[in-house]
Amino acid sequence: MSTKSFAIVAGVAVVALLGASVWYATRPAGDDQFAQCRGSAVSGGAGSIGGPFELVSEDGVTVTDQDVFTKPTILYFGYTFCPDVCPLDNARNADAERLLDERGYDTQTAFISIDPDRDTPEVVKEFTDLFHENMIGMTGSPEQVKAASMAYKTYYKKQEEGDPEYYLVDHSTFTYLVFPEIGFVDFFKRDDTPEQMADRVACFIDAAK
Numbered sequence: 001m002s003t004k005s006f007a008i009v010a011g012v013a014v015v016a017l018l019g020a021s022v023w024y025a026t027r028p029a030g031d032d033q034f035a036q037c038r039g040s041a042v043s044g045g046a047g048s049i050g051g052p053f054e055l056v057s058e059d060g061v062t063v064t065d066q067d068v069f070t071k072p073t074i075l076y077f078g079y080t081f082c083p084d085v086c087p088l089d090n091a092r093n094a095d096a097e098r099l100l101d102e103r104g105y106d107t108q109t110a111f112i113s114i115d116p117d118r119d120t121p122e123v124v125k126e127f128t129d130l131f132h133e134n135m136i137g138m139t140g141s142p143e144q145v146k147a148a149s150m151a152y153k154t155y156y157k158k159q160e161e162g163d164p165e166y167y168l169v170d171h172s173t174f175t176y177l178v179f180p181e182i183g184f185v186d187f188f189k190r191d192d193t194p195e196q197m198a199d200r201v202a203c204f205i206d207a208a209k
Contacts, residue, residue: 037203038186050176050184053148055112058125058137068136069183072107072205074197075176077154079115079169080127085190087130093175094132095194096201103198105205110136114156115169116145152176152184177201179208 032038057063074093078086093109100107111128113119116139119127124137139145149156156171175188175197185204188197 034185034204034207037200037207039188039192039200049151049153050178051151053144053151055138055140055144055148056121058121058128058139060121063138066180068110068138069178069180070108071180072105072201073136073178074107074109074188074201075112075152075178076110077112077114077149077152077156078171078173079113079156080119080123081115081166082169085173089173089175089190090128090131090135092192092194093197094135096197097132097134099194099198100201103202105202107201107205108134108136110138112145112148113137113139114145114149114154114171115158116140116142177204179204182208 051065053065055063074096076086076089076093078089080086090109090111097107097109109132111124113124119139121137121139124139128135128137138148140148154172154174156169159168159170162168173190175192176184177186177188177200178184186200188200192200
C-alpha cells in the first residue's frame, strides 16, 4: 500500500473522531457532564463511536463488551508483533493505570489485537503480562476483530509485501477511554503522557459520580 493511500484511509478514523469533537464543542456546555475533562485540541466522542462486540479473551473465553467494561477502561487496538508503537503505547497506558491506582481510582487497561491470524489468546496473554498483570487482552476471528475495530472507528491493514510470516500491520494509534453503562467518552493521542492521561481519567471518574 502506498504512503499516500495509507494516509488517506487512515485519515478516515481521524475524521470520525474530529467530527465527534466538533459535535461536543458546539453543543451546549450544560449538556456535557464531562466538558471540563476533555482535551483542548480534540475532545469528546459521540454515540457513533464504540458499541457492542464479541471477542475471545486471553484466557480463551468468549467475552462481550459488557463483560470487559466493568470499570473505567483505557483501551488500545494494536498487535503483538508491532515493533515499536504498540509496546510503547501499552506501556504508557499501564503507567497511567498505576498512577490512577496510587490515587485511589479503580481502573483497568485493555488491548484488542488487530492481527488475529498470529495473535492467539496465548500470544496475547504473554504480551499483556509484559505491561500490567491486570491488562485484559482480546483477540478473535477476523470477523470479530473487524467488527470491534469498525465500532471504534479504528483503521488497520496488513502489509502484503515482505516475508508472509513476519509481516507488519498499518494501524491507527488512538487510545480510548470507555466507561461501563456510558460507553466511549474520550480518546488520547500518542503524545499524551501517563500523567496527563491519569489526570483526565480521574476527572472523568469524578464527574461521573
